[in-house]
Amino acid sequence: MALHSFLWCILPVFAQSSSLDTFSYEKLNDKIQDVNTTSQEKLYYIEAYYKKAKKDNNYNYQMNALREKKNLLDDEAILDDIVKQMVAIAHESNDIKLLAMAYEDVSNVAFRKRDFQQALVYGLKSEEYYSKANDEYGLYAIKYNLGSLYFYTNQMDKAKVYFTATANYYNKREGNNNLLGYISSLYSLGKVGIALHRTDTVNIIMEQAMAATESLTTKADIEFEQAYLNYVIGANYYLLKDYTKAEQTLLKALSIIKENADYTNEHLIYLYLGKVAWDTGKKEKAIGYFKKIDEFFTQKTFLNYDLREGYDYLIEYYKENGDAHNQLLYTEKLISLNRIFEKEQYELTNALHYQNENKKLEESKEVLRQNLLNNKFNYTLWLSMAAVLILLLVLYAYRQNLLKTKLRQKYELTVNRFSNKREISKMPDLVVKDEKITDVVSASASHIDEHKRGGTTEERILLELQQLEGEKYFLQPISMKDLAAKLNTNTTTLSKIINNSKHQNFNQYINQLRIDEVTDDLLHKSNLRKLSIQGLAEQYGFGSAKSFNTAFQQRTGILPSYFIEQLELDEQGKK
Known part of the structure; x- marks a missing residue:
């Protein structure tokens, strides 16, 4: 809705018997400034003031009227219309000071909309016009705004330059407004010091600011300004790890800042109170403060850049507690928030690229661009x-x-x-008196002798192999030729018998006998486990530790070192 249409809608509410055309500027201004005048009534009087100024071709009064309207309205579309009118009037007047004022208001509206590109472009333009107009008061007002813009976008070096300049300017001038400007500049310099962790500098600045508040004209002003200074002082106590003073000072500041409906600084206090609680081991209490920040983000869909730190703590808390659902929830919120910051920072970079053409601002642009590249986060990745x-x-x-x-x-x-396998060997020697057992043993021996005398060659060799296995012949280095000679046969016959009966070749057969022997011995003889793998390999007929490892793993599926380790662990567990 256009501004004039909006104002026209409210005119019937104020129908009066006499016209406002006869009112003087002074009388209309008194009505506008009267605290008992409602907002709608003020808009009515402002419209009359503006029409009168336009009829009189008075550019200054037209600008004053539009500024009053701007301060009363919130609708972004209407605000855009107002500042466009202001720029048009300023150009029509060809008045440098009015141009400075117009671009200052365009910058303020853009900052209010979080359009930092436009805020910077028109803020710098306003600064340029105020310099040409030799209007020091207006110049330092816009410098303070530019300092705030650089502070918000994390350009602390630039912010420090601007706030130092405004503090020096206001400190040299008399009057309550200049004193307030001085205190505000020191407050902002203190916040820069907090951001840069310059705790000693912050202490000095805050002492100067607190001393300056004592010269304010009313108690209410003193309490109000000191509340904001206490926020900075409390944050500084936190950096100094004086958690008791930090909490006390922050809580002292909180009530007045809440009454002022300053939601951003209110939640910055919650951030520091949460960090104090977190660092002192009161994590449940800390999470309560950090959730207030999340609630604020949910309501406003944007945050001051510093407040994003609250999400780091929320994510860490739920990670520590194994709550994957909430950890993911707050991670996604932080990603969403960070995209906003990335977009804002990117727009500011573009503003510098197109607006600042002289060498000094070009250098600032490169510093800003580099900082953005260094600080930009991609949480999706x-x-x-x-x-x-x-x-x-x-x-x-x-x-x-x-x-x-x-x-x-x-x-x-x-x-x-x-x-x-070796349970029998652990038993004490017994005299066998049972005749049935004796008969079985005798029968077995007779059976072997019988096969030796009349069995086939294969049966004979298998029986002799069984006997040699009992004698552990395989623990010595032995070849197939050696074994064949020992068994009174040839290598071809022996190889065929081993393949048919054992389903293995000669090397596999020998290695299996060796591995079974060392496995059994390791299981029952703990002293063997103290030998190295190389020592075991040599003792059980292997040429190297590598061949021993390979054969052991093929037979058991595990390495001998693992087997020994588990045996030791099992024995320790039994103790």
Whole structure:
């Protein structure tokens, strides 16, 4: 809705018997400034003031009227119309001071809309016109605004230059308004010091600011200004790790700042109160403060850049507590918030690119661009990489656990295979009196002798192999030729018999006998476990540790070092 249409809609409310055309500028201004006049009534009087100024071709009064309207309205479309009118009037007047005022208001409206590109472009233009107009008061007012813009966009070096300039200017001038300007400049310099962690500097600045408040004209002004200074002082106490003073000072500031409906600074206080609670181990209390920041973001859909830190704590808290749902929730909110900041920072970079052509501003542009590149966050990419990393870690952990389980199963199978093999050897020597047992033993021996005398060659060789196995011939280096000679046969016949009966070649057969022997011995003889792998290999007939490892793993599915380690662990567990 256009501004004049909006104003026309409210005119019937104020129908009066006499016209306002006869009112003087002074009388209309008194009505506008009267605290008992409602906002709608003020708009009515402002419209009359503006029409009168336009009829009189008075550019200054037209500008005054539009400024009063701007301060009363919130609708962005209407505000855009107002500042366009102001620029048009200023250009029509060809008055440098009016041009400075017009561009100052355009910059303020853009900043209010978080359009930092336009805010910077027109703020710098306003500064240029105020300089040409030799209007120091207006010049330092816009310098303060530019300092605030650079502070908000994290350009602390530039912010410091502007706030220092305004503090020096207001400090040299008399009057309550200049005193307030001086205190505000010191307050802003204190915030820059907090951002840069210059705690000593902050202390000095805040002492100067607190002393200056004592010269204000009313108690209400003193309390109001000191509340904001206490916010900075409390934040500084936090940096100094004086958590008790930090909490006390921040709480002292909170009530007045809340009454002022200054939501951003209210929630910055919550941020520091939360950090104090977090650092002192009161994490549940801290989370309550950080959730207030999240509620503010949910309501406003934007935040001061510093407030994003609250989400880092929320994410860390729920990560520590294993609450993946809330960890993801606040991560997504931080990504959404960070996209807003990235867009705002990008627009500011563009503004510098197109507006600042002289050498000084060109250098500032490059510094800003570099800082943006260094500070820009891409949380979407981070989240994706984190998700992939977590998935890989989970898969790795799963595979490791599965491998560990399988290895343990193979170990237990190996142990079970040999656990009872030497039980007889552990028994004391007994005199066998049972005739049935004696008969069985005798029958067995007779059966072997019978096969030696009349059995086939294969049966004879197998029986002799069995006897040699009992004598552990395989623990010495032996070739197939040596074994064939020992068995009174040739290598071809021996190889065929081993392949048919053992389903292995000669080397596999010998290695299996050796591995079974060393496995059984390791299971029952703990002193053997103290030998090195090379020592075990040599003792059990292997030429090297590598061939021993390979043969052991082929037979059992595990390495001998793992087998020994698990045996030791099992024994320790039994103690």
